[in-house]
Amino acid sequence: MARFQRIEVAVKMNETGIIPLFYHKDPEICKNVIKACYAGGMKVFEFTNRGDFAHEIFGDLVKWAEKEIPQMIMGAGSVVDAATASLYIQLGANFIVSPVLNPEMAKTCNRRKILWSPGCGTLSEINYAEELGAEIVKIFPGLSVGGPDFVKAIKGPCPWTSIMATGGVEPNEKSLREWFNAGVSCVGIGSNLITKEIISDNKWDELSEKISEVTAIIKKLRNN
Numbered sequence: 744m745a746r747f748q749r750i751e752v753a754v755k756m757n758e759t760g761i762i763p764l765f766y767h768k769d770p771e772i773c774k775n776v777i778k779a780c781y782a783g784g785m786k787v788f789e790f791t792n793r794g795d796f797a798h799e800i801f802g803d804l805v806k807w808a809e810k811e812i813p814q815m816i817m818g819a820g821s822v823v824d825a826a827t828a829s830l831y832i833q834l835g836a837n838f839i840v841s842p843v844l845n846p847e848m849a850k851t852c853n854r855r856k857i858l859w860s861p862g863c864g865t866l867s868e869i870n871y872a873e874e875l876g877a878e879i880v881k882i883f884p885g886l887s888v889g890g891p892d893f894v895k896a897i898k899g900p901c902p903w904t905s906i907m908a909t910g911g912v913e914p915n916e917k918s919l920r921e922w923f924n925a926g927v928s929c930v931g932i933g934s935n936l937i938t939k940e941i942i943s944d945n946k947w948d949e950l951s952e953k954i955s956e957v958t959a960i961i962k963k964l965r966n967n
Contacts, residue, residue: 745837746809747816749858752838753878755786755816756907756929760961763954764820764909764933766793767942770800774807776937779947781812783954789820789840789931798830805835818858820931825851832857840907840931842883844868849875860907864888866897869904879905879928886911891925898926907931914957916964923964932957 747755756762763780765788767773777788790801801819808815818838819831825847828839832855839852842862852859853876862883863869872880882888885908889896894906908922909931922930936957941950 744835745832745855745857746813746835747837749838749856749878752787752816752818752858753905756879757905759784759786759958760923760929760965761785761954761957762787762789762907762929762931763936764789764791764931765937766791766797766821768794768796768800770803772942773800773804775945775947776942776950777804777808777815778812779950780954781815783951784958785954786814787816787818787838789818789838791821791933792819792827792831793821798827798834801831801836802834809835822848824848828852828859840881842881844872846875849877852876862909866901869897869901869906873904879907881907881909881931884910885922891921894922894925894927909933914953916960919957919960920964923961 765776805817808817816837819836820840822828822839822841823843828848828851838858840860844861844863849859859877860879860881861872861877862881863872869880905928907929908927912930912932914932914936
Protein backbone atom coordinates (compact mmCIF):
# COMPACT_ATOMS: atom_id res chain seq x y z
CA MET A 744 0.00 0.00 0.00
CA ALA A 745 1.19 3.51 -0.82
CA ARG A 746 2.61 5.47 2.11
CA PHE A 747 2.11 8.88 0.48
CA GLN A 748 -1.13 10.44 -0.73
CA ARG A 749 -1.21 11.27 -4.43
CA ILE A 750 -1.49 15.00 -3.75
CA GLU A 751 1.69 14.73 -1.66
CA VAL A 752 3.42 13.02 -4.57
CA ALA A 753 2.30 15.67 -7.07
CA VAL A 754 3.44 18.48 -4.79
CA LYS A 755 6.83 16.88 -4.18
CA MET A 756 7.37 16.25 -7.90
CA ASN A 757 6.71 19.91 -8.57
CA GLU A 758 8.89 21.04 -5.66
CA THR A 759 11.97 19.04 -6.62
CA GLY A 760 11.48 19.55 -10.35
CA ILE A 761 13.31 16.36 -11.28
CA ILE A 762 12.64 12.64 -10.99
CA PRO A 763 15.57 10.24 -11.45
CA LEU A 764 14.70 7.19 -13.58
CA PHE A 765 16.63 3.98 -13.03
CA TYR A 766 16.63 0.21 -13.29
CA HIS A 767 19.29 -2.36 -12.59
CA LYS A 768 19.03 -6.07 -11.95
CA ASP A 769 21.40 -5.82 -8.98
CA PRO A 770 19.45 -4.64 -5.91
CA GLU A 771 22.62 -3.40 -4.19
CA ILE A 772 23.42 -1.09 -7.10
CA CYS A 773 19.83 0.17 -6.98
CA LYS A 774 20.17 0.90 -3.26
CA ASN A 775 23.40 2.82 -3.79
CA VAL A 776 21.83 4.88 -6.57
CA ILE A 777 18.72 5.64 -4.52
CA LYS A 778 20.78 6.60 -1.45
CA ALA A 779 22.99 8.86 -3.57
CA CYS A 780 19.96 10.57 -5.09
CA TYR A 781 18.42 11.03 -1.65
CA ALA A 782 21.66 12.48 -0.29
CA GLY A 783 21.69 14.92 -3.19
CA GLY A 784 18.22 16.19 -2.33
CA MET A 785 15.86 13.91 -4.23
CA LYS A 786 12.64 12.89 -2.51
CA VAL A 787 10.99 11.16 -5.51
CA PHE A 788 12.44 8.18 -7.36
CA GLU A 789 11.10 6.25 -10.37
CA PHE A 790 12.16 2.61 -10.66
CA THR A 791 11.60 1.60 -14.27
CA ASN A 792 9.94 -1.71 -15.10
CA ARG A 793 12.58 -2.79 -17.58
CA GLY A 794 13.93 -6.27 -16.78
CA ASP A 795 12.92 -9.77 -15.75
CA PHE A 796 11.66 -9.93 -12.15
CA ALA A 797 11.80 -6.12 -11.93
CA HIS A 798 8.73 -6.12 -9.69
CA GLU A 799 10.46 -8.41 -7.19
CA ILE A 800 13.43 -6.06 -6.99
CA PHE A 801 11.07 -3.11 -6.56
CA GLY A 802 9.21 -4.77 -3.70
CA ASP A 803 12.47 -5.31 -1.83
CA LEU A 804 13.59 -1.74 -2.50
CA VAL A 805 10.34 -0.31 -1.15
CA LYS A 806 10.74 -2.26 2.10
CA TRP A 807 14.38 -1.19 2.37
CA ALA A 808 13.61 2.48 1.62
CA GLU A 809 10.86 2.60 4.23
CA LYS A 810 13.41 1.64 6.88
CA GLU A 811 16.52 3.47 5.65
CA ILE A 812 15.19 6.60 3.90
CA PRO A 813 11.49 6.83 4.82
CA GLN A 814 10.97 10.23 3.18
CA MET A 815 11.83 8.89 -0.28
CA ILE A 816 8.73 8.53 -2.44
CA MET A 817 9.16 5.38 -4.51
CA GLY A 818 7.21 4.83 -7.73
CA ALA A 819 7.26 2.64 -10.81
CA GLY A 820 7.74 3.66 -14.43
CA SER A 821 7.57 2.07 -17.88
CA VAL A 822 4.27 0.46 -16.90
CA VAL A 823 1.99 -0.10 -19.89
CA ASP A 824 -1.07 -2.00 -18.64
CA ALA A 825 -3.48 -2.11 -15.74
CA ALA A 826 -2.39 -5.53 -14.51
CA THR A 827 1.22 -4.45 -14.11
CA ALA A 828 0.10 -1.21 -12.46
CA SER A 829 -1.91 -3.28 -9.94
CA LEU A 830 1.13 -5.43 -9.26
CA TYR A 831 3.36 -2.45 -8.48
CA ILE A 832 0.67 -0.78 -6.39
CA GLN A 833 0.38 -3.95 -4.33
CA LEU A 834 4.14 -3.81 -3.80
CA GLY A 835 3.96 -0.27 -2.42
CA ALA A 836 4.30 2.05 -5.43
CA ASN A 837 3.31 5.61 -4.56
CA PHE A 838 2.92 6.58 -8.21
CA ILE A 839 2.78 4.95 -11.63
CA VAL A 840 4.36 6.42 -14.76
CA SER A 841 3.65 5.10 -18.24
CA PRO A 842 5.04 5.81 -21.71
CA VAL A 843 1.50 5.36 -23.10
CA LEU A 844 -2.03 6.57 -22.44
CA ASN A 845 -4.04 3.55 -21.27
CA PRO A 846 -7.50 4.35 -19.82
CA GLU A 847 -7.63 1.05 -17.93
CA MET A 848 -4.55 2.11 -15.98
CA ALA A 849 -6.35 5.29 -14.97
CA LYS A 850 -9.21 3.26 -13.47
CA THR A 851 -6.80 1.04 -11.56
CA CYS A 852 -4.76 3.91 -10.14
CA ASN A 853 -7.74 6.14 -9.37
CA ARG A 854 -9.46 3.31 -7.53
CA ARG A 855 -6.49 3.15 -5.16
CA LYS A 856 -5.88 6.93 -5.21
CA ILE A 857 -2.44 6.51 -6.74
CA LEU A 858 -0.93 9.27 -8.86
CA TRP A 859 -0.82 8.18 -12.50
CA SER A 860 1.29 9.98 -15.10
CA PRO A 861 0.61 8.72 -18.64
CA GLY A 862 2.76 9.35 -21.70
CA CYS A 863 1.20 11.74 -24.20
CA GLY A 864 2.30 13.12 -27.55
CA THR A 865 -0.59 15.39 -28.57
CA LEU A 866 -2.86 17.97 -26.98
CA SER A 867 -5.82 15.64 -27.52
CA GLU A 868 -4.07 12.90 -25.56
CA ILE A 869 -3.15 15.34 -22.79
CA ASN A 870 -6.74 16.56 -22.58
CA TYR A 871 -8.06 12.99 -22.43
CA ALA A 872 -5.51 12.06 -19.75
CA GLU A 873 -6.67 14.99 -17.63
CA GLU A 874 -10.29 13.92 -18.10
CA LEU A 875 -9.22 10.52 -16.75
CA GLY A 876 -7.74 12.18 -13.67
CA ALA A 877 -4.04 12.61 -14.49
CA GLU A 878 -2.63 15.40 -12.34
CA ILE A 879 0.74 15.44 -14.12
CA VAL A 880 1.01 14.28 -17.73
CA LYS A 881 4.22 12.96 -19.19
CA ILE A 882 5.28 14.01 -22.68
CA PHE A 883 7.29 11.21 -24.18
CA PRO A 884 9.62 11.00 -25.92
CA GLY A 885 10.15 14.64 -25.03
CA LEU A 886 12.35 15.81 -27.87
CA SER A 887 10.66 13.66 -30.49
CA VAL A 888 7.20 15.12 -29.86
CA GLY A 889 8.50 18.69 -30.19
CA GLY A 890 10.65 19.46 -27.16
CA PRO A 891 10.29 22.75 -25.26
CA ASP A 892 8.43 24.33 -28.19
CA PHE A 893 5.74 21.67 -27.83
CA VAL A 894 5.40 22.47 -24.13
CA LYS A 895 5.02 26.19 -24.90
CA ALA A 896 2.35 25.42 -27.47
CA ILE A 897 0.41 23.31 -24.95
CA LYS A 898 0.68 25.78 -22.08
CA GLY A 899 -0.72 28.57 -24.25
CA PRO A 900 -4.31 27.30 -24.51
CA CYS A 901 -4.02 25.05 -21.43
CA PRO A 902 -2.06 26.92 -18.74
CA TRP A 903 -3.48 24.60 -16.05
CA THR A 904 -1.73 21.56 -17.50
CA SER A 905 1.15 20.15 -15.45
CA ILE A 906 3.78 18.53 -17.65
CA MET A 907 6.65 16.19 -16.90
CA ALA A 908 9.12 15.98 -19.79
CA THR A 909 11.06 12.75 -20.22
CA GLY A 910 13.34 11.79 -23.06
CA GLY A 911 15.99 14.19 -24.26
CA VAL A 912 16.37 16.22 -21.06
CA GLU A 913 19.99 16.78 -20.07
CA PRO A 914 21.22 17.64 -16.56
CA ASN A 915 22.80 20.96 -17.48
CA GLU A 916 21.66 24.56 -17.23
CA LYS A 917 21.11 25.09 -20.96
CA SER A 918 18.78 22.12 -21.36
CA LEU A 919 16.96 22.69 -18.08
CA ARG A 920 16.46 26.39 -18.85
CA GLU A 921 14.79 25.54 -22.15
CA TRP A 922 12.40 23.06 -20.58
CA PHE A 923 11.49 25.06 -17.46
CA ASN A 924 11.15 28.34 -19.35
CA ALA A 925 8.76 26.48 -21.63
CA GLY A 926 6.59 25.64 -18.63
CA VAL A 927 7.27 22.08 -17.43
CA SER A 928 6.47 21.27 -13.81
CA CYS A 929 9.23 18.69 -13.64
CA VAL A 930 11.50 16.54 -15.76
CA GLY A 931 12.49 12.89 -15.69
CA ILE A 932 16.12 12.02 -16.39
CA GLY A 933 17.65 8.56 -16.61
CA SER A 934 20.96 7.61 -18.17
CA ASN A 935 21.94 11.24 -18.83
CA LEU A 936 22.04 11.67 -15.06
CA ILE A 937 22.82 8.20 -13.71
CA THR A 938 25.52 7.33 -16.23
CA LYS A 939 27.12 3.98 -16.98
CA GLU A 940 30.42 5.36 -15.69
CA ILE A 941 28.92 6.28 -12.32
CA ILE A 942 27.53 2.78 -11.96
CA SER A 943 30.58 0.85 -13.17
CA ASP A 944 33.00 2.89 -11.03
CA ASN A 945 30.72 3.18 -7.97
CA LYS A 946 30.90 6.97 -8.04
CA TRP A 947 28.02 7.47 -5.63
CA ASP A 948 29.37 10.70 -4.14
CA GLU A 949 29.70 12.10 -7.65
CA LEU A 950 26.06 11.24 -8.32
CA SER A 951 24.97 13.01 -5.13
CA GLU A 952 26.94 16.10 -6.15
CA LYS A 953 25.39 16.03 -9.61
CA ILE A 954 21.90 15.78 -8.15
CA SER A 955 22.64 18.74 -5.86
CA GLU A 956 23.88 20.78 -8.82
CA VAL A 957 20.81 20.01 -10.88
CA THR A 958 18.39 20.89 -8.08
CA ALA A 959 20.27 24.15 -7.51
CA ILE A 960 19.99 25.00 -11.21
CA ILE A 961 16.25 24.33 -11.19
CA LYS A 962 15.77 26.46 -8.07
CA LYS A 963 17.70 29.32 -9.67
CA LEU A 964 15.69 29.09 -12.88
CA ARG A 965 12.44 29.21 -10.98
CA ASN A 966 13.53 32.15 -8.84
CA ASN A 967 14.44 34.07 -11.98
